[in-house]
Amino acid sequence: MDEIKEVSLEMKDYIVSSGAETLSWCMQCGLCTNLCPWRLVPGEISEAFNIRKMQRLGQLGLEGFEDENVLFACATCGMCLVNCPRKVEIIDNVRSMRNTTVAAGFLPANLRPIAGSLHANGNPWSGAHEKRAEWQEGLNIPAFSDDTEYLLYVCCTSCFDTRSQKIAKSIVNLLQKAGVSFGVLTAEENCCGETIRKLGDEELFQKLAESNIKLFNGKGVKKIITTSPHCLYAFKKDYPELGGNYEVVHYAELLGDLLKQGKISFSTELAKKVTFHDPCYLGRHNQVYDPQRELLKAVPGVEFVELGRNKEKSLCCAGGGGRVWAEAPMGERFGELRITDAVDKQADILVTACPYCIAMLDDACAGLEKGDVLKVMEMSELLNASL
Amino acid sequence: MAKGIWVVVEQRDLQIRKVSLELLSQGRKIADETGESLVAVILGQGIEGLAQTVSANGADKVILVEDEKLAEYTTGAYTSVLNKLIRKEEPQVVLTGNTAVGKDLFPRLAQRLGVGLASDCTGIEVDSSSFMVFKRPIYAGKAFEFVSSTVRPILATIRPNTFALGTPDAGRTAEVVKETADIDAGDLRAILKEVAIAASKRPELTEANIIVSGGRGMKGPENYVILEALADVIGAAVGASRAAVDAGWKEQKFQVGQTGKTVSPTLYIACGISGAIQHLAGMGSSKFIVAINKDPEANIFNVADYGIVGDLFDVVPILTEEFKKIVG
Amino acid sequence: MNIVVLIKQTFDTEAKIVLDANGKIDANGVNLIINPYDEYAIEEGIRLKEKLGGEVTVVTLGGARAQEAVRTALAMGVDKGVVVSDPAIDTSDDWANVEIIAKAVAQIPFDIILSGRIAIDDGASQTAVRLAEALSVPSVSSVIKLEATGDQLVATREIDGGTELIEVALPAVITAQKGLNEPRYPSVAGIMKAKKKPLKTLTLADLGLSAGDLAPKMVVTKMTLPDPRKAGIRIPGEAADAAKELAKLLHEEAKVL
Ligand SMILES: Cc1cc2nc3c(=O)[nH]c(=O)nc-3n(C[C@H](O)[C@H](O)[C@H](O)COP(=O)(O)OP(=O)(O)OC[C@H]3O[C@@H](n4cnc5c(N)ncnc54)[C@H](O)[C@@H]3O)c2cc1C
Ligand code: SF4
Numbered sequence: 013m014d015e016i017k018e019v020s021l022e023m024k025d026y027i028v029s030s031g032a033e034t035l036s037w038c039m040q041c042g043l044c045t046n047l048c049p050w051r052l053v054p055g056e057i058s059e060a061f062n063i064r065k066m067q068r069l070g071q072l073g074l075e076g077f078e079d080e081n082v083l084f085a086c087a088t089c090g091m092c093l094v095n096c097p098r099k100v101e102i103i104d105n106v107r108s109m110r111n112t113t114v115a116a117g118f119l120p121a122n123l124r125p126i127a128g129s130l131h132a133n134g135n136p137w138s139g140a141h142e143k144r145a146e147w148q149e150g151l152n153i154p155a156f157s158d159d160t161e162y163l164l165y166v167c168c169t170s171c172f173d174t175r176s177q178k179i180a181k182s183i184v185n186l187l188q189k190a191g192v193s194f195g196v197l198t199a200e201e202n203c204c205g206e207t208i209r210k211l212g213d214e215e216l217f218q219k220l221a222e223s224n225i226k227l228f229n230g231k232g233v234k235k236i237i238t239t240s241p242h243c244l245y246a247f248k249k250d251y252p253e254l255g256g257n258y259e260v261v262h263y264a265e266l267l268g269d270l271l272k273q274g275k276i277s278f279s280t281e282l283a284k285k286v287t288f289h290d291p292c293y294l295g296r297h298n299q300v301y302d303p304q305r306e307l308l309k310a311v312p313g314v315e316f317v318e319l320g321r322n323k324e325k326s327l328c329c330a331g332g333g334g335r336v337w338a339e340a341p342m343g344e345r346f347g348e349l350r351i352t353d354a355v356d357k358q359a360d361i362l363v364t365a366c367p368y369c370i371a372m373l374d375d376a377c378a379g380l381e382k383g384d385v386l387k388v389m390e391m392s393e394l395l396n397a398s399l
Numbered sequence: 400m401a402k403g404i405w406v407v408v409e410q411r412d413l414q415i416r417k418v419s420l421e422l423l424s425q426g427r428k429i430a431d432e433t434g435e436s437l438v439a440v441i442l443g444q445g446i447e448g449l450a451q452t453v454s455a456n457g458a459d460k461v462i463l464v465e466d467e468k469l470a471e472y473t474t475g476a477y478t479s480v481l482n483k484l485i486r487k488e489e490p491q492v493v494l495t496g497n498t499a500v501g502k503d504l505f506p507r508l509a510q511r512l513g514v515g516l517a518s519d520c521t522g523i524e525v526d527s528s529s530f531m532v533f534k535r536p537i538y539a540g541k542a543f544e545f546v547s548s549t550v551r552p553i554l555a556t557i558r559p560n561t562f563a564l565g566t567p568d569a570g571r572t573a574e575v576v577k578e579t580a581d582i583d584a585g586d587l588r589a590i591l592k593e594v595a596i597a598a599s600k601r602p603e604l605t606e607a608n609i610i611v612s613g614g615r616g617m618k619g620p621e622n623y624v625i626l627e628a629l630a631d632v633i634g635a636a637v638g639a640s641r642a643a644v645d646a647g648w649k650e651q652k653f654q655v656g657q658t659g660k661t662v663s664p665t666l667y668i669a670c671g672i673s674g675a676i677q678h679l680a681g682m683g684s685s686k687f688i689v690a691i692n693k694d695p696e697a698n699i700f701n702v703a704d705y706g707i708v709g710d711l712f713d714v715v716p717i718l719t720e721e722f723k724k725i726v727g
Numbered sequence: 728m729n730i731v732v733l734i735k736q737t738f739d740t741e742a743k744i745v746l747d748a749n750g751k752i753d754a755n756g757v758n759l760i761i762n763p764y765d766e767y768a769i770e771e772g773i774r775l776k777e778k779l780g781g782e783v784t785v786v787t788l789g790g791a792r793a794q795e796a797v798r799t800a801l802a803m804g805v806d807k808g809v810v811v812s813d814p815a816i817d818t819s820d821d822w823a824n825v826e827i828i829a830k831a832v833a834q835i836p837f838d839i840i841l842s843g844r845i846a847i848d849d850g851a852s853q854t855a856v857r858l859a860e861a862l863s864v865p866s867v868s869s870v871i872k873l874e875a876t877g878d879q880l881v882a883t884r885e886i887d888g889g890t891e892l893i894e895v896a897l898p899a900v901i902t903a904q905k906g907l908n909e910p911r912y913p914s915v916a917g918i919m920k921a922k923k924k925p926l927k928t929l930t931l932a933d934l935g936l937s938a939g940d941l942a943p944k945m946v947v948t949k950m951t952l953p954d955p956r957k958a959g960i961r962i963p964g965e966a967a968d969a970a971k972e973l974a975k976l977l978h979e980e981a982k983v984l
């Protein structure tokens with residue numbers, strides 16, 4: 013560095029006041045950087061992004077973290093949190109540092125249509141709001157009411173992406189077969205806001221969250237089943253701050269309990285070698301590891317193998333933190349490593365339980381042309397096929 | 400009393416632009432309906448021969464303004480000449496195409512005349528009180544406004560392809576009037592140094608009116624020539640899905656979609672593209688979507704206005720030939 | 728070099744367009760952005776200043792929310808902002824807007840005025856060129872490359888199917904086309920500095936104008952929304968027949984060729 017940079021304590025205060033309360037706890041040991049999946053891939057982003065350094069710049073009030081490849085690289089996978097000796101809330105720091113520029117109107121260009129669509133349509137996929145519940149056509153799902161126990165909240169991705177709609181339909185069928193009392197409010201819901209909050213657009217997050225909380229509270233919702241671990245995170249960890257308190261489960265947790273209670277069982281044999289990719293937001297962020305495995309092992313014929321990196325050490329698909337809408341060149345996509353992990357285990361099917369993971373892994377599998385040896389499936393789809 | 404419907408005819412290298420002929424054809428209809436005369440105004444050098452073409456296309460009268468300073472379009476010189484002509488002759492309406500020239504010339508002319516301007520119109524309705532009401536798309540076509548002028552003359556630029564070409568009648572003759580160019584010195588401050596016409600420069604993706612896009616179904620980089628041939632016939636840009644970019648067949652700058660370019664052309668032709676949500680996010684707001692895909696279940700058909708289930712390698716070359724017949 | 732950049736706050740490109748009870752576009756709850764083409768103008772203004780020195784002032788017409796757009800420009804590196812806000816602007820036409828802007832700009836010394844080539848909301852593409860006329864200076868539209876010296880500009884502008892190279896003496900008006908530059912993201916320091924930069928708000932009265940001076944030349948008689956998309960059709964038949972039919976439909980039904 014040959015130029016002298018301006019140190020601005022004011023900037024540091026601004027970052028901290030945006031929510032980076034633990035920024036100053038960081039002692040710069042660098043463990044986080046070492047664990048970060050960006051170390052596993054080459055390329056420009058990997059070279060630019062160093063989470064320890066990014067936080068250092070924030071601590072000192074130094075410019076230089078605003079570059080898109082730095083500020084928007086983190087996939088919020090939570091790997092770094094596991095070993096931080098100072099228990100720094102690294103992801104909160106990332107989100108807050110993003111907020112400093114996003115709140116001023118500067119979202120990276122590729123994310124502007126996402127925010128725009130969230131504002132206009134209540135979902136990030138440019139889908140018309142009135143089409144949110146279209147995937148339910150032909151299914152017989154009651155509206156949530158006093159007579160239903162759970163609200164089934166379906167992730168925007170599974171409402172609008174035809175590929176992902178299969179997940180929602182499978183979950184509905186599984187829950188119905190298991191006799192779960194649930195209803196939907198899909199047509200009136202908005203995006204949970206988890207990801208846009210991680211991207212630093214706090215204002216937009218609050219707008220979305222408040223509309224959902226108003227809807228849920230108005231309808232007397234107490235218990236929610238989510239199809240995506242990201243919605244699970246938002247409802248469990250973000251909504252209470254805004255007065256939304258619910259008992260929230262991911263569908264895998266609920267099905268796991270129902271399996272134990274004997275309320276659901278699988279009969280169609282599936283003689284395949286199956287492995288599981290732990291979604292960061294189900295695993296590390298919500299500590300759900302066992303139900304998925306028990307469910308998969310309950311399918312007759314399934315030979316279950318663990319991936320090398322599993323559970324707490326699972327490798328991110330790169331879909332979190334807004335990266336599901338970000339470009340990384342071939343060879344720099346974490347999903348490719350994940351596909352290779354599964355192929356190395358000679359698995360026939362790579363199962364996961366998150367619509368973002370499905371998008372990223374499907375894409376990586378097609379990109380690596382591994383479709384003939386490995387199939388990527390959402391857990392609900394596999395379980396549904398074996399009912 | 401203001402009278403006459405004027406069409407400012409755009410010519411480049413003594414070739415009359417198609418939109419000018421479209422306007423003459425529509426102008427003829429309006430003139431007949433309203434009992435006005437249709438006047439074609441041509442500026443340039445060596446333009447005398449064009450008088451016959453415009454009269455065959457419907458003009459009752461042709462005003463020619465010849466000058467070497469008008470050989471190439473410049474904002475100032477053209478404004479200077481038209482301003483004086485219009486003040487002298489007082490037409491009701493002055494129309495031209497919403498082209499690079501129209502977009503640059505008419506706002507300036509309108510301001511000098513102290514009148515309004517309906518720009519980029521896609522429809523004209525004859526109206527008893529305001530004479531003409533113009534329909535124009537706003538918010539990138541997500542809405543339309545209808546505008547009329549409270550003063551005369553009424554100025555409007557009309558989007559190309561809004562009106563059909565008429566059949567020229569070589570037997571028609573028109574009164575031809577020659578006017579001299581009186582250009583104010585103050586209007587010659589911007590100097591045109593050079594005009595570079597690119598032989599077949601394809602438009603930039605995000606600015607293109609028509610986009611022809613190829614995906615994994617293209618099978619290899621060498622096959623893009625058939626899409627390029629199609630594109631060049633209709634002045635389209637060529638795009639790609641991310642799968643085609645990942646495969647190294649096209650550069651990233653041609654990628655359409657959520658992490659590529661967001662486009663909303665009038666026409667998007669998707670060839671061998673399955674229609675993944677990330678692709679749709681980048682082109683779903685196109686006005687018309689055509690899908691050519693051999694898989695009848697492909698998601699792209701859910702958003703397509705026109706779909707052909709078939710092999711693109713069979714369909715695209717024939718389509719190119721058909722397009723040639725249409726655009727001439 | 729004194730640089731003025733005209734910007735406009737527009738609806739987000741993703742915004743849903745709905746009409747209110749009066750048949751007017753409903754702006755309620757719509758996310759607003761800087762007109763994307765104006766971002767190129769802002770960027771070019773800042774680059775010119777970085778190269779030649781001077782000061783960049785953004786000028787906008789708009790309501791209370793227009794200040795956000797100006798703050799954004801200030802964060803990018805613009806020095807000063809002027810917002811003309813007045814209820815009369817809600818119904819003014821392009822001609823009247825230019826009367827207002829011309830008065831506002833007359834109070835600022837300028838060598839170059841930059842603006843986007845089109846605003847994505849009304850799509851009119853008139854303001855900047857009209858302003859040039861109102862100020863009696865030359866203009867170059869749709870510029871994709873600009874070189875400036877102290878008293879002259881060399882601009883490459885896009886025309887249908889090619890480009891033109893135009894030389895013009897200052898002062899002049901330039902409208903920016905995509906490709907002119909890549910607008911920057913500001914640093915956090917820039918964002919913080921922007922909070923302290925001068926932002927002036929003017930009313931029509933401050934400019935010596937009254938609503939009566941601005942009787943519109945053009946009036947909007949009605950607004951409509953497009954017909955809902957028709958269900959898509961699959962064209963049957965062998966490749967050759969289908970292709971023929973498709974070409975015909977595009978030409979005669981869709982009218983896009
Ligand atoms: C983070 C992220 C961002 C992404 N961003 C984008 C993006 O910006 N843009 C984008 O496009 N994608 C993007 N994708 C990828 C997207 O998910 C899809 O993988 C991609 O769009 C598929 O491209 P495709 O349709 O060309 O290929 P495929 O899905 O493989 O489809 C090929 C199609 O071609 C058809 N076909 C094959 N041969 C023929 C023939 N001879 N004639 C006719 N049809 C034929 C097939 O039937 C098939 O439907 C992104 C993915 C991720 C994870
Ligand atoms: S691991 Fe924790 S303390 Fe160490 S550098 Fe990272 S954030 Fe700072």
Ligand code: SF4
Pocket residue numbers: 044047048049050063085086087088089090091092093102103
């Ligand atoms: S959350 Fe994951 S991607 Fe982000 S810095 Fe930590 S390890 Fe890296």
